Amino acid sequence: xxxxxxxxxxxxxxxxxxxxxxxxxxxxxxxxxxxxxxxxxxxxxxxxxxxxxxxxxxxxxxxxxxxxxxxxxxxxxxxxxxxxxxxxxxxxxxxxxxxxxxxxxxxxxxxxxxxxxxxxxxxxxxxxxxxxxxxxxxxxxxxxxxxxxxxxxxxxxxxxxxxxxxxxxxxxxxxxxxxxxxxxxxxxxxxxxxxxxxxxxxxxxxxxxxxxxxxxxxxxxxxxxxxxxxxxxxxxxxxxxxxxxx
Amino acid sequence: xxxxxxxxxxxxxxxxxxxxxxxxxxxxxxxxxxxxxxxxxxxxxxxxxxxxxxxxxxxxxxxxxxxxxxxxxxxxxxxxxxxxxxxxxxxxxxxxxxxxxxxxxxxxxxxxxxxxxxxxxxxxxxxxxxxxxxxxxxxxxxxxxxxxxxxxxxxxxxxxxxxxxxxxxxxxxxxxxxxxxxxxxxxxxxxxxxxxxxxxxxxxxxxxxxxxxxxxxxxxxxxxxxxxxxxxxxxxxxxxxxxxxxxxxxxxxxxxxxxxxxxxxxxxxxxxxxxxxxxxxxxxxxxxxxxxxxxxxxxxxxxxxxxxxxxxxxxx
Numbered sequence: 001x002x003x004x005x006x007x008x009x010x011x012x013x014x015x016x017x018x019x020x021x022x023x024x025x026x027x028x029x030x031x032x033x034x035x036x037x038x039x040x041x042x043x044x045x046x047x048x049x050x051x052x053x054x055x056x057x058x059x060x061x062x063x064x065x066x067x068x069x070x071x072x073x074x075x076x077x078x079x080x081x082x083x084x085x086x087x088x089x090x091x092x093x094x095x096x097x098x099x100x101x102x103x104x105x106x107x108x109x110x111x112x113x114x115x116x117x118x119x120x121x122x123x124x125x126x127x128x129x130x131x132x133x134x135x136x137x138x139x140x141x142x143x144x145x146x147x148x149x150x151x152x153x154x155x156x157x158x159x160x161x162x163x164x165x166x167x168x169x170x171x172x173x174x175x176x177x178x179x180x181x182x183x184x185x186x187x188x189x190x191x192x193x194x195x196x197x198x199x200x201x202x203x204x205x206x207x208x209x210x211x212x213x214x215x216x217x218x219x220x221x222x223x224x225x226x227x228x229x230x231x232x233x234x235x236x237x238x239x240x241x242x243x244x245x246x
Numbered sequence: 247x248x249x250x251x252x253x254x255x256x257x258x259x260x261x262x263x264x265x266x267x268x269x270x271x272x273x274x275x276x277x278x279x280x281x282x283x284x285x286x287x288x289x290x291x292x293x294x295x296x297x298x299x300x301x302x303x304x305x306x307x308x309x310x311x312x313x314x315x316x317x318x319x320x321x322x323x324x325x326x327x328x329x330x331x332x333x334x335x336x337x338x339x340x341x342x343x344x345x346x347x348x349x350x351x352x353x354x355x356x357x358x359x360x361x362x363x364x365x366x367x368x369x370x371x372x373x374x375x376x377x378x379x380x381x382x383x384x385x386x387x388x389x390x391x392x393x394x395x396x397x398x399x400x401x402x403x404x405x406x407x408x409x410x411x412x413x414x415x416x417x418x419x420x421x422x423x424x425x426x427x428x429x430x431x432x433x434x435x436x437x438x439x440x441x442x443x444x445x446x447x448x449x450x451x452x453x454x455x456x457x458x459x460x461x462x463x464x465x466x467x468x469x470x471x472x473x474x475x476x477x478x479x480x481x482x483x484x485x486x487x488x489x490x491x492x493x494x495x496x497x498x499x500x501x502x503x504x505x506x507x508x509x510x511x512x513x514x515x516x517x518x519x520x521x522x523x524x525x526x527x528x529x530x531x532x533x534x535x536x537x538x539x540x541x542x543x544x545x546x547x548x549x550x551x552x553x554x555x556x557x558x559x560x561x562x
């Protein structure tokens with residue numbers, strides 16, 4: 001379970017101090033698929049980065065299974081079983097796809113296991129194993145490899161930041177199936193940042209984040225119908241209709 | 247010493263064997279021609295049916311003659327210096343016969359535990375015959391805990407005849423205090439050149455490279471790639487120059503990672519003396535991308551481990 005208490009994150013801007021996360025309180029129960037949604041710039045990605053330790057809160061605390069992890073660095077949180085898939089993953093010159101997956105797994109992964117992860121994210125695995133994760137790969141390919149790196153890890157909490165971004169419609173359908181399987185079999189808890197209806201439909205719980213605060217939180221069946229009506233201002237109506245981002 | 251009298255395990259000291267393994271991966275007597283030079287003298291020299299190694303009589307060094315149409319032969323020629331105060335200039339001339347295909351695995355390691363500098367200047371001239379293929383792998387390495395510097399100044403001249411292919415991989419990753427590398431390549435009709443230089447400097451090391459590639463023949467081409475990492479207070483200067491004197495193509499690519507207080511100058515130059523010469527250069531110097539570091543840390547690697555993975559991949 002992750003508990004965020006009075007969490008704030010402020011950055012300096014030309015207009016002065018900007019509250020990205022504003023005294024936010026939130027409990028993320030374990031064993032659930034939780035989808036964070038809301039408008040761009042509302043604080044969703046920052047929240048995930050604060051949980052991962054990539055950003056440090058200006059104030060407030062983060063608890064993980066009852067332990068205060070606010071002062072732990074990224075590496076220490078990763079070793080506790082927390083993982084994060086970037087919205088825009090970096091590329092690595094000289095590092096092969098198999099090498100990256102092995103680093104993620106913390107061991108030298110056999111070829112068949114790497115292939116299994118790659119196939120599940122819609123890549124023809126043998127074509128990719130020995131390719132470098134560099135600029136020769138498209139944005140969509142790098143994104144899918146990024147998702148595969150989280151699959152290769154034994155994670156307690158897996159956070160995926162807009163997994164649909166940059167992925168074509170056909171692959172997106174496959175990805176939704178993959179997340180369904182992940183929720184049942186692998187990660188204990190999954191947190192997905194998304195604007196996509198089909199991703200939201202996977203959720204046990206939906207949370208709308210806007211203006212650095214939790215606007216609404218609850219079971220998917222209760223929250224989702226409200227999104228297009230009273231909370232429509234927090235969402236992108238086009239994506240809610242199920243149109244994948246290109 | 248005759249090859250028959252040479253025993254890899256007993257003629258060489260443990261330090262010798264470690265140095266040779268570092269620069270050539272050799273752990274025993276290889277098949278094919280072999281020349282080992284140690285502390286300013288030829289230690290062992292052995293020819294094969296197709297490759298003759300001949301000692302020079304007028305100056306230090308050897309001539310390496312590869313018969314035309316030799317196929318798939320490897321030539322190993324490590325140089326090691328394990329004493330302080332040795333300064334040598336060695337002249338090695340290679341003659342690769344028409345249509346031959348050879349791989350030359352060279353390298354120089356200096357183990358200096360003393361207070362006097364040790365220096366090896368290897369002057370190599372490669373004459374690559376018509377339609378011949380040559381791959382040249384050279385690794386520089388230094389270690390030892392003395393204050394004496396480990397200095398390597400290679401001079402390489404390559405003359406490529408029509409239709410020949412030359413691939414050169416030059417690696418210097420650790421322990422060499424000062425290097426000034428000079429390389430000159432002349433390409434004839436349809437000759438092709440590929441050069442990959444991988445360099446990492448640390449401490450107060452200095453590495454300088456001057457390279458000129460003359461694309462003289464119609465249809466000749468060259469690709470020159472430099473990947474370097476500069477750490478601590480080290481200095482790197484890389485100056486490659488591709489000159490198109492005919493209808494030809496060339497591409498120079500220099501990528502460097504800069505860390506700590508290192509200084510890196512990457513100055514690719516291109517010149518065209520023919521309207522159908524197509525020559526491109528690109529150069530980039532920058533820090534390690536912070537997203538790369540963070541990504542690897544989310545796998546549980548420490549910042550230092552992540553940095554090492556990124557550098558090793560970059561120099562792979």
